[in-house]
Amino acid sequence: MENTNHHNQHDEVHISSYRDHWRTLLTLLLLTLVTIVISVFGANLKALSVATALLIATVKVVVVAYYFMHLKYDKKLYTWLVLLVAILFAAFTILTATEYFNR
Amino acid sequence: MEHTSGFVLPNSGHSRDDEASKLGMWLFLFTELLLFGGLFIVYMVYRMLNHESFLLSSFELNVGLGSFNTVVLLVSSMTIAMAITAVQKGEQQKAVRLLVTTLALSFVFLVVKYFEWSAKIHHGLFPGMDYYNGLPKGESLFFFLYFIMTGLHALHIIIGAVIIAVVIARTRKGLVNKDKYALAENAGLYWHLVDLIWIYLFPLFYLIH
């Protein structure tokens, strides 16, 4: 039987450049700025403000996971697993929220 | 690896497998996410049940310090990602410098957190204190959750700092190098997770007014 496992070699490793990392950071800082500005000055958004804050936070999380955590360049398996966990957690919150909304 | 029967099992649990370490690390991160996930569910429900009190209480938190710490963590996430790039390129010295920067940033975060917490405790807002016990319905829940969630997060920062210190030591000795950097990569993943959780904690506690 042939040894089909690649234990030691990282086949075609993608090395992110320093410049990419800077770009990612800038994106994240920009998003942070936006979310703070909306929160501090956008008080009239009311209920929308939490939704916006969470939406921006989620975009930030995706950026971190995709670039810093290397999901973009890793095997697709990791992305699928992350999605699975996200769906699962979303289902927990939605089911629980449904319960409390209908009390 | 000689056997009398003259064969070697193709796969072994005892040989080095960087991909397995990485998968293991990701799985561990999932458990961490759901650990915090339980707390986020509690937060969600209590916010629904005590909407006004949560809004009022969040004014007690200092948006300036919260934002500052957010930037600190984001920058530290970049420096550790860069450190891995450096290791992969064989630039050991640069990697060490970047890792030390990350470690320093983690201390900055903790120091700021320390001042935030002491200010709150000074006001008697820690669960069980007299002032806390007199808080209106809902506000005490906000602070209970604030202390549990940021406390658990700070604990993760401390653990992360210890791990980074280990990676620094090993990189300096050359044990982490361009052919063998799974440890640095996994430390990076862990550190990014700490960052991810903060990305949600920050708006939910500081920015909801």
Add this chain to the structure above:
Amino acid sequence: MSSVSTNLNFFEAKKGIFSWIFSVDHKRIALLYLYSLITFFLVGVTLGLLMRYELLNPGKDLVEAKTYNQIFTLHGVIMIFLFIIPSIPAVFGNFFLPIMLGTDDVSFPRLNLLSWWVYVVGALMALSTLVFGDGPADTGWTFYAPYSVKTGTNVTMSVLAAFVLGFSSILTGLNFIVTIHRLRAPGMTFLKMPLFAWSLYATSWIQLLATPIVGITLLMIAAERLLGVGLFDPSIGGDPILYQHLFWIYSHPAVYIMALPAFGVISEMLPTFSQRTIFGYKAIAFSSLAIAFVGYFIWGHHMFTSGMSGTARFIFSILTFLVAIPTAIKVFNWVATLYKGSINVQPPLLYTLAFIFQFMIGGFTGLVLGALATDIHLHDTYFVVGHFHYVMFGGTGFAFFGALHYWYPKIWGRMYNIKVANVAFTIFFIGFNMLYFPMLIAGLMGMPRRYYDYLPEFHLPNMISTYGSWVLATGLIIMLSNLVAGFFGKKPKVGRNPWNGITLEWQTLSPPPVQNFDRMPVLPQNGPYDFDHKPVIEE
């Protein structure tokens, strides 16, 4: 890959207690788990017998109400957290998963050892409540708030123990997932894996993703008790029902942590004792994943009477019925596997058949409880106790002992007395049904659960049940002594493959050598149960 140049079996390779308790060999760790599990199981059985004795007659027989509450809590904590959650994965999963995949160990052998140690620490913490503090918790194994925050008994230590035990469970699950992804023999695709590996894979995902939620919830209970402030206290805006939500978000999927490995074991034993391929391999494999997935979303059916909103009850009830589908798929496939097989009636097959019979009673009573209207009537009655024990003990418990009889010759290289094993099984089986079937009836008659006393009209079913517990205990004693006797007795050593099984563990020596294989394992041509092309293995 360590280098061992002989085929010494894993018992002989090293000697001394330290070579066991610090071993990173998955087979030794499995046996460490086995011995600790059986010990705790016997403690749990003793507590169960005490409870049954108390319930023999109406009124006080043996213990006070509070002591009874502590006994049933400790019985639940021990049986659930110390026995049944780790049972099949930690013992048989640890021992056979790497061998079935054709490798020499799990992916993280040292982590594997750590998880046993964490388990032991958790177990000692749970049992320490017997000696230290104000006695064991009296809350029931569910630790419902607000009582768990207010009672004077040692709840803090119990929930911390459950937290630690959960951590051990997570580590095992993590290890198995990585092992299955990384260490399958070349040529063994996911769809050529034995079904036991599939069921462990599904189980591991539940262990990994559900356990942290109960971990943090139990820590919140501990924090409440330590700080003296209630997070689930309504007077400050909290909600005790939220505790139940968080608890069951884990504990319902945990039911499948207990059941899925049993399904896997059954799917191994049936082809071996029918000497034919399993019917519906893919259906069984994917239904494990389906059960694991759907199982996450039905926790609310434990809370129909808690005051949860009507809409949520409706949703959870529908979702509960959905999970019956993949479970039924499995049962049909198992029965179809027997059809036209060359059936070889041996003790493991008897346990398998008992499993199917009892699990079906457990499953159907589960549907009765999953329906909203009937649940309101039955929720706080003995019907639930009967249902739960039919699933967990009649299901998983029987699968565990079946697996023990099935893999016994492989683990120890000897055979037990088959006739005695058959007799023991018969007594065990009769005792089990005598013990739990009357509970279903008592429940339908309206007997409430959790009390140390009952009204005189429930006397008859309780009497039968208590007598049944003695029959069950007799069967258990005969069964275990037969197994121990086989180990010390003069029975000749068995060969590689006493049952004529087909999965890879039957290709190696009994007991297996340290490296698991003494020659290269050969995969059957068309999937793991291809009895038509069974590789010929010389002794």
